[in-house]
Amino acid sequence: MGIFKPEVECASRDEMKALQTERLKKMVKNAYENVPFYKQKLDEAGVSPDDIQSIDDIVKLPFTLKTDLRDNFPYGLFAVPNSELVRIHASSGTTGKQTVVGYTKNDIDVWSESAARAIVATGGSKDDIVHISYGYGLFTGGLGLHYGAEYLGATAIPVSTGNTARQLQIFQDFGSTVLCCTPSYALYLGEYRRDNNIPLESLKLRAGIFGAEPWTDEMRKQIEALLGIEAYDIYGLSEIAGPGVSFDCECHNGMHVNEDYFYPEVIDPETLEPLPDGEIGELVFTCIGKEALPLVRYRTRDLCSLNHEKCACGRTTVRMSKPVGRSDDMLIIRGVNVFPSQIEHVLLQEGMQPNYLITVDRVNNLDTLTVDVEMNLDTFSDTVKDLEKAKKKLEAAMQSTLNVHASIRFVEYGTLPRSEGKAKRVIDKRKIK
Amino acid sequence: MYIKQLSVFVENKDGRLAEITTIIANAGIDIRALSIADTTDFGILRLVVDKPYEAEKALKDAGLTVSLTDVIAVGIPDRPGGFAETISSVADKDVGVEYMYAFISRDHDRAYLIMRVADNEKAISALKSHGCDILDGDSVYKL
Numbered sequence: 001m002g003i004f005k006p007e008v009e010c011a012s013r014d015e016m017k018a019l020q021t022e023r024l025k026k027m028v029k030n031a032y033e034n035v036p037f038y039k040q041k042l043d044e045a046g047v048s049p050d051d052i053q054s055i056d057d058i059v060k061l062p063f064t065l066k067t068d069l070r071d072n073f074p075y076g077l078f079a080v081p082n083s084e085l086v087r088i089h090a091s092s093g094t095t096g097k098q099t100v101v102g103y104t105k106n107d108i109d110v111w112s113e114s115a116a117r118a119i120v121a122t123g124g125s126k127d128d129i130v131h132i133s134y135g136y137g138l139f140t141g142g143l144g145l146h147y148g149a150e151y152l153g154a155t156a157i158p159v160s161t162g163n164t165a166r167q168l169q170i171f172q173d174f175g176s177t178v179l180c181c182t183p184s185y186a187l188y189l190g191e192y193r194r195d196n197n198i199p200l201e202s203l204k205l206r207a208g209i210f211g212a213e214p215w216t217d218e219m220r221k222q223i224e225a226l227l228g229i230e231a232y233d234i235y236g237l238s239e240i241a242g243p244g245v246s247f248d249c250e251c252h253n254g255m256h257v258n259e260d261y262f263y264p265e266v267i268d269p270e271t272l273e274p275l276p277d278g279e280i281g282e283l284v285f286t287c288i289g290k291e292a293l294p295l296v297r298y299r300t301r302d303l304c305s306l307n308h309e310k311c312a313c314g315r316t317t318v319r320m321s322k323p324v325g326r327s328d329d330m331l332i333i334r335g336v337n338v339f340p341s342q343i344e345h346v347l348l349q350e351g352m353q354p355n356y357l358i359t360v361d362r363v364n365n366l367d368t369l370t371v372d373v374e375m376n377l378d379t380f381s382d383t384v385k386d387l388e389k390a391k392k393k394l395e396a397a398m399q400s401t402l403n404v405h406a407s408i409r410f411v412e413y414g415t416l417p418r419s420e421g422k423a424k425r426v427i428d429k430r431k432i433k
Numbered sequence: 434m435y436i437k438q439l440s441v442f443v444e445n446k447d448g449r450l451a452e453i454t455t456i457i458a459n460a461g462i463d464i465r466a467l468s469i470a471d472t473t474d475f476g477i478l479r480l481v482v483d484k485p486y487e488a489e490k491a492l493k494d495a496g497l498t499v500s501l502t503d504v505i506a507v508g509i510p511d512r513p514g515g516f517a518e519t520i521s522s523v524a525d526k527d528v529g530v531e532y533m534y535a536f537i538s539r540d541h542d543r544a545y546l547i548m549r550v551a552d553n554e555k556a557i558s559a560l561k562s563h564g565c566d567i568l569d570g571d572s573v574y575k576l
Contacts, residue, residue, distance in 0.1 A: 375442045375475075375498045376498060377498060377500065380440075380442055380498045380500055381440075381500075382438070382440030382477060382479065382500060382502040382549065383470075383477075383531050383532065383549070384470045384472055384477060385531070387472075387475070387477070388472070409474045410442070410444075410474060410475050411444050411474075411475075412442060412443070412444045412496075412497065412498065413442075413496060413497070413498045414496045415444070
């Protein structure tokens, strides 16, 4: 399989460290001088940009949290004026307020190159026809792979999500060779192909790049069989760039982090101390290659481990394991970030008790979200009509805050965990892992 | 003019109805009439009992969501057409019925309707002009 940028992806540890050191110094200086938030944070921590002489000095720097992005909504953490920005993306935040990410022209190049490396790792080249069925929009999935394909010189087909019959038709008519979408949608496309007797021989697909939601090895095998492809994992988050922060190679033994742009650390989420290779902790990224949003030690809340051993594919870049969970309670429902606190917020707003139980499941390969809510005297009525109306009203309020449908199920008062203490409020029935 | 009906929120769970009615039984309460409205996830148990306030307290003490609803109790002749004629008199005045249920009495020629309507006053005047017997609480609770 090919390697897009071997001088970086196969660099020695010393070469990589030298590159990272140079970029970290530049990036910290940029953050300190152009983002008042970081100037204050570094001053408070007693660290000056001059104290950063090597990539190893990164541990002296303070962490950045998702709430910092929210508190500085929308542009407060940007290090460049609007005139330098060429793109904005956004993802949902903890209280319904979005996390806004800006990109300079150079940032888009960094991200596009990262996504291009992921496509090349599947055996991709300029000859590929990359079929993108991620959503296009504020979500980074669609445009991320799109720009990656173009950066590589491959042909991008911006199909976006939905209309499954048309997706299959485009596979056949346009000869798509690489499919990019969420794994659950890939499975759905595969089942649709099978159920409609569309022969595998009529498709030219050879690989799929799937991410934005957790998936199992079993799902990988099913997708591979149903679409006749080899499936590759991709990882990313909009705060850092989007898909392409790390990616699977043909060894399928951890995702290679584009660490020359996104420097990863794994820390103990309690002590905040860095953890050695192989130990699972919270993944932290520093955007050493980015200009507009130079996030310093951004805590992703994803739990995984790192591995610096050289990979059999030839790459020397550090690999991260598939995230095994979250150090906060964020749920990813059909690619949308959902926090239980958002659900609590809606319930209070609608005059309900903040007692609830969230059940996440996967039905016909689509994530479903059900929220059990306790009936109370204010909401209760002796007519079914009124209760159905109350349910619809709550569902509409949930939809507008969460951006994903939640089914409300009324349960008897007193049957759900109370708001005090460490109540178990989430049951995730999706069999991931 | 109205009688008190207990409306109880019940989750669709095996045995739940038995548990709830046992609470009333243990409080020495006698059920006169009942009906259940059911949906996929929950039901509403509607009860007319001899001692509605005591029943309400017993159910509330057990942690249930219960409310007292004003409904109309109508005595009608127990013969073919008895119900149709009565309900027609209400329908003719454009009064919508939210729900209703019926039971027969120990007197062989008499039946009762419990009705929850959109407009109580209009419904009662329609029923009265049709010659129906509107029962008050005490006479229903003691049935």
